[in-house]
Amino acid sequence: MIRPGKAPRKNPRRGDELVVVSGASSGIGAATARALAAMGHHVLAGVRTDSEADAIRADGIEPVTLDITVPEHVEALARRIADDPERRVLRLLVNNAGIEINAPVEVLPLALWREQFEVNLFGHISVIQRLLPFLRRSRGRIVNISSVGGVAALPVFGAYAGTKFALEAASDSLRREVSAHGVQVVVVQPGGVRTEMAARSGAVSLELAAGMSPGHQRLYGSLIKATVASNAAFLEHALPAAKAGAKIARVATTPRPRARYTLGRDAAFIIPLARFLPARLMDGILAMSHRSRTPEPAPALESTGGRS
Numbered sequence: 585m586i587r588p589g590k591a592p593r594k595n596p597r598r599g600d601e602l603v604v605v606s607g608a609s610s611g612i613g614a615a616t617a618r619a620l621a622a623m624g625h626h627v628l629a630g631v632r633t634d635s636e637a638d639a640i641r642a643d644g645i646e647p648v649t650l651d652i653t654v655p656e657h658v659e660a661l662a663r664r665i666a667d668d669p670e671r672r673v674l675r676l677l678v679n680n681a682g683i684e685i686n687a688p689v690e691v692l693p694l695a696l697w698r699e700q701f702e703v704n705l706f707g708h709i710s711v712i713q714r715l716l717p718f719l720r721r722s723r724g725r726i727v728n729i730s731s732v733g734g735v736a737a738l739p740v741f742g743a744y745a746g747t748k749f750a751l752e753a754a755s756d757s758l759r760r761e762v763s764a765h766g767v768q769v770v771v772v773q774p775g776g777v778r779t780e781m782a783a784r785s786g787a788v789s790l791e792l793a794a795g796m797s798p799g800h801q802r803l804y805g806s807l808i809k810a811t812v813a814s815n816a817a818f819l820e821h822a823l824p825a826a827k828a829g830a831k832i833a834r835v836a837t838t839p840r841p842r843a844r845y846t847l848g849r850d851a852a853f854i855i856p857l858a859r860f861l862p863a864r865l866m867d868g869i870l871a872m873s874h875r876s877r878t879p880e881p882a883p884a885l886e887s888t889g890g891r892s
Contacts, residue, residue, distance in 0.1 A: 607681030611779030615829020652707030
């Protein structure tokens with residue numbers, strides 16, 4: 585069992601408030617949890633293992649077992665909030681948990697499509713449904729971590745982008761449903777951020793590609809390699825997770841938030857292009873970008889037998 589966190593050092597302004605951050609074991613989630621704790625909040629940081637709990641536990645950060653696709657975990661989190669020994673209110677929910685498994689639409693198995701939607705969309709909806717009564721009582725805030733992929737669907741990112749497009753739509757509906765209740769809903773759209781998930785995604789894509797049929801390798805092998813190479817090159821200069829978390833914490837606590845915030849220069853550049861450029865022109869820009877990264881020639885990928 586994951587042990588309770590230490591009692592927080594109370595900030596006179598925010599020490600009586602709880603916040604929840606899902607997917608807090610590493611990357612953006614861990615950085616956001618630390619930034620919010622430094623502001624004086626008591627953070628219930630969602631993790632899945634004891635080792636992750638030990639890594640994130642700190643003054644003001646209490647790890648809680650939370651796989652957002654497991655109803656019992658979500659219910660236990662709600663009981664923890666309801667039974668808080670200091671009767672602190674839940675002020676903020678940051679829905680950050682996510683997975684990323686990239687492959688062409690034709691190639692990615694339906695089971696992996698469903699897995700990404702379970703985590704990146706349905707899990708968040710489950711948490712929102714269960715915790716919204718607490719946030720209504722406190723007139724609190726929900727921050728949904730989307731992606732540049734929630735506006736611009738890049739090649740090979742169809743399933744991941746699909747989950748983020750759906751989260752964007754659900755966030756719009758939710759914002760319009762609960763604003764009269766005093767609950768605010770904010771979307772943050774990160775671009776490239778240096779995280780473990782981002783670093784792993786390229787290797788996962790190549791492993792999936794290695795298991796493709798020879799026909800699919802001929803059709804998509806070069807595209808996948810070019811996409812992985814492009815992302816790897818970009819991540820070398822991407823926003824560090826600590827800076828991303830600090831920005832999300834500021835957004836989460838600003839008095840009068842906007843409905844959406846971009847995070848990183850690439851998101852600030854790509855999202856307006858995707859919204860306002862004609863689709864065929866955007867397709868051409870992306871095709872040129874990938875051609876510049878395409879290996880010459882692309883040998884057949886060696887089969888490894890599937891996913892790690």
